[in-house]
Amino acid sequence: CVxxxxxxxxxxxxxxxxxxxxxIRKLKDTRKFRPY
Structure with a gap:
């Protein structure tokens, strides 16, 4: 059945x-430590 x-x-x-x-949460956390 479908x-x-x-x-x-x-x-x-x-x-x-x-x-x-x-x-995304991990990316945000890493971005906090290394702001570009």
Whole structure:
């Protein structure tokens, strides 16, 4: 059923979104220590 694929895709997108947020947070932290 299509719903299963949609749910799996949403979960994957959500996981990637969380990773991106953490990555951005790390970038902001490093930027604090080394302002350009």
């Amino acid at each position: 719903c299963v694929f949609v749910c799996a895709g949403l979960a994957e997108l959500r996981a990637k979104f969380e990773e991106d947020k953490q990555r």
